[in-house]
Amino acid sequence: xxxxxxxxxxSEFYEYPDFxxxxxxxxxxxxxxxxxxxxxxxxxxNTSGKVLEVGTGxxxxxxxxxxxxxxxxxxxxxxxxxxxxxxxxxxxxQCRISLQNIVDFRSDFKYDLIIAPFRVLMHLTKKEDQLKxxxxxxxxxxxxxxxxxxxxxxxxxxxxxxxxxxxxxxxEFEPGNRISRTVTSKPDLINQxxxxxxxxxxxxxEQHYKKEWRSIMRYFFRFELExxxxxxxxxxxxxxxxxxxxxxTNDSKEFVVTCxxxx
Numbered sequence: 258x259x260x261x262x263x264x265x266x267x268s269e270f271y272e273y274p275d276f277x278x279x280x281x282x283x284x285x286x287x288x289x290x291x292x293x294x295x296x297x298x299x300x301x302x303n304t305s306g307k308v309l310e311v312g313t314g315x316x317x318x319x320x321x322x323x324x325x326x327x328x329x330x331x332x333x334x335x336x337x338x339x340x341x342x343x344x345x346x347x348x349x350x351q352c353r354i355s356l357q358n359i360v361d362f363r364s365d366f367k368y369d370l371i372i373a374p375f376r377v378l379m380h381l382t383k384k385e386d387q388l389k390x391x392x393x394x395x396x397x398x399x400x401x402x403x404x405x406x407x408x409x410x411x412x413x414x415x416x417x418x419x420x421x422x423x424x425x426x427x428x429e430f431e432p433g434n435r436i437s438r439t440v441t442s443k444p445d446l447i448n449q450x451x452x453x454x455x456x457x458x459x460x461x462x463e464q465h466y467k468k469e470w471r472s473i474m475r476y477f478f479r480f481e482l483e484x485x486x487x488x489x490x491x492x493x494x495x496x497x498x499x500x501x502x503x504x505x506t507n508d509s510k511e512f513v514v515t516c517x518x519x520x
Contacts (some may be wrong), residue, residue: 265448278337284426286459295308296500298375311359312377316342332357359390367399372454373406379474391489398518408512411476419443450475492519
């Protein structure tokens with residue numbers, strides 16, 4: 258296989274340290290599977306041409322799509338996450354993934370579907386990068402191609418109060434060894450970001466470990482998303498309120514955005 262995605266990235270976009278990547282599958286197969294995986298896998302299945310997944314991570318969606326015969330490629334900005342994904346792939350398939358960022362990735366291919374699942378665009382805190390990302394994705398789509406991404410709909414009460422040290426995961430990852438994760442989220446209402454602190458604690462026999470990772474995410478409101486997409490080259494788009502395609506209501510929890518390159 259030749260003509261794969263070119264490797265290039267900016268270090269300031271680095272995400273996910275090695276200890277977080279190590280336990281990512283364990284945590285997010287429980288936290289996220291059943292929410293979005295069926296939706297994205299169906300979209301991939303119904304695409305006859307090439308597919309690009311932005312933010313492949315450790316391959317929660319990517320490996321399943323590849324097993325089902327999809328002509329899928331992937332990029333991620335975390336070396337630690339890609340190391341884990343690469344170990345899951347056969348040597349002839351490893352060229353399908355590369356260390357790149359949505360803002361400026363380059364590929365020899367054009368795609369019929371590009372997806373950015375599980376809050377990828379929320380890691381872009383600057384509007385300039387958000388627009389660059391949309392333009393770059395547009396340039397890598399064939400006419401009629403789709404770009405799908407999701408963000409959560411902000412809970413206004415939580416935005417005001419934040420959360421402090423909430424344990425959202427605990428499990429045994431090996432016989433006798435356990436892991437837990439706590440999350441703190443402090444809102445910055447002026448800059449419209451969430452300052453997140455993840456604390457991972459685990460033991461390996463008698464040894465106890467505790468690591469902390471800090472991250473920032475940008476949250477969006479409906480009309481802000483509409484204005485953002487309308488400033489991009491995409492000719493048409495739709496925003497659903499869930500992964501079943503229902504419209505937005507006061508009970509919706511997700512913005513699921515489908516942008517279409519018509520020309």
